[in-house]
Amino acid sequence: MPELPEVETLRRCLEPYLVGRRIESTRVRNPKLRWPVPIELPARLQGRVIQGLERRGKYLLMHLADGAVILHLGMSGCLLVRPEGAPAATHDHLEIVLDSGKVLCLNDPRRFGCVLWCPGDPLEHPLLAGLGPEPFAPAFTGDYLYQRARGRKATVKAFIMDSRIVTGVGNIYANEALFAAAIDPRRAAGRISRKRYHALAAALVEVLRQAIQQGGTTLRDFRDAVGNPGWFQLQLKVYGRAGEPCPRCLRPLSEVRLAQRATTFCAACQR
DNA sequence: ACTGGCTCCTGAGGGC
DNA sequence: TGCCCTCAGGAGCCAG
Numbered sequence: 326m327p328e329l330p331e332v333e334t335l336r337r338c339l340e341p342y343l344v345g346r347r348i349e350s351t352r353v354r355n356p357k358l359r360w361p362v363p364i365e366l367p368a369r370l371q372g373r374v375i376q377g378l379e380r381r382g383k384y385l386l387m388h389l390a391d392g393a394v395i396l397h398l399g400m401s402g403c404l405l406v407r408p409e410g411a412p413a414a415t416h417d418h419l420e421i422v423l424d425s426g427k428v429l430c431l432n433d434p435r436r437f438g439c440v441l442w443c444p445g446d447p448l449e450h451p452l453l454a455g456l457g458p459e460p461f462a463p464a465f466t467g468d469y470l471y472q473r474a475r476g477r478k479a480t481v482k483a484f485i486m487d488s489r490i491v492t493g494v495g496n497i498y499a500n501e502a503l504f505a506a507a508i509d510p511r512r513a514a515g516r517i518s519r520k521r522y523h524a525l526a527a528a529l530v531e532v533l534r535q536a537i538q539q540g541g542t543t544l545r546d547f548r549d550a551v552g553n554p555g556w557f558q559l560q561l562k563v564y565g566r567a568g569e570p571c572p573r574c575l576r577p578l579s580e581v582r583l584a585q586r587a588t589t590f591c592a593a594c595q596r
Numbered sequence: 597a598c599t600g601g602c603t604c605c606t607g608a609g610g611g612c
Numbered sequence: 613t614g615c616c617c618t619c620a621g622g623a624g625c626c627a628g
Contacts, residue, residue: 326621359604359624383622400621401606416606435605437622452624479599488623496621545608545620584600586621602626610618 326400329383329460329493330536331547331555335404336380338549339429342406343375343387347424355418359399359439362419369442370394370421382456382492386447393447399437405430406550429550457491460529465491467523474522477514483584484514485529494529496586497542497564502529504563507573509595510588511581535560563589 327335351367363369369392377388385404387394398404407428413420419431419440431440443450458464473490474481484490486499494502503510505528508521517525541547541555544565548554562572567580571591579592 328622357605359622397622399605399623433605434607435621437605477598483599486622585602587619599628600626601628603624604622606620608619611616612614 326495326497326544327383327398327402327541327547328495328498329380330498330533330539330557331541332380332383332385332398332493333537334541334549334555335398336378336385338551338553339404339406340378342425342427342550343378343423343429345374347372347374349422349424351422352420353418354413354420355416358418358433358436359397360441362440363442366394366440366442381448381453382459382488383495384447384453388447392442392444395439395441395443395447395450395452396431397439399433399435399439401435401546402431402433402438403546403548404550405432405548405552455489457487457489460491460493460533465526465530467519467526470526471517471519471522474514474517479514480510480583481508481512481514481517481525482510482586482588485525486584486586491529493533496588497544497561498529498532498536500564500589501532501562504590504595505532507595509592510583510590512596563591565589 348370351370353362356362373389375387379386385396407430409426409428414432416434417430417432421429482499485494506525536557539555539557542557543554563578567578567589569578571578574594576593578589580589
């Protein structure tokens with residue numbers, strides 16, 4: 326389930342294979358994703374040079390001279406670099422053949438991902454225009470979170486997982502950051518002090534930074550573009566550990582569902 | 597302006 | 613061994 330660190334890991338891994346390369350051809354093996362792969366995509370990409378690979382939240386943006394490909398991996402998507410001629414796999418949706426002889430392949434069993442063509446600036450695309458700041462951007466601060474939380478009755482966990490507030494934070498890292506900041510995930514976002522939001526912002530940045538450093542979290546199937554797993558799962562403190570002792574106070578970790586998502590926390594030391 | 601619930605999809609894993 | 617059931621979740625969308 327790619328969140329920001331997994332998408333950033335992929336971006337870094339893919340960059341040297343893609344940037345500066347010319348696209349020879351594009352094969353759409355299965356257009357069925359969250360939205361259908363645009364029918365004109367192969368023609369748009371044909372002969373174009375990839376000028377950059379950018380990440381915005383959990384979106385990857387492949388910049389060409391006259392537009393960009395917007396990619397999202399949903400929760401089961403992966404991008405793999407393979408040699409031309411390698412056999413296709415089940416759930417391969419798209420293959421982009423590069424002039425290097427390598428092929429960029431999108432595989433997505435659950436089809437929650439998407440591939441879109443954007444003729445203009447992708448940051449102004451409706452899917453991206455309303456996104457909140459990147460966690461690593463200067464604009465993302467405790468003060469910012471505190472201000473945005475005024476009057477909010479939703480839980481703080483739903484609040485930090487809202488991409489309009491801050492981008493890229495999924496379930497795993499929301500759980501981990503709330504644990505690190507010792508905040509009860511069930512607490513209403515509007516009922517948390519400015520000081521505690523400073524701690525939360527710092528915790529989010531630190532958890533994401535460490536996860537990127539570890540190459541992301543591989544729970545079941547995350548791999549980078551050449552098949553390497555991430556290692557941050559070894560450092561998860563609470564996610565997937567309900568019933569185990571809290572790393573801080575040793576009382577058993579609790580699990581509840583918030584906003585349809587598994588939420589693990591320590592009811593004793595997260596307040 | 598917010599909020600919670602629904603929806604898409606397939607593979608893994610548990611129970612029997 | 614095999615079948616059936618439940619669950620996992622990103623995020624757009626919509627009704628209230």
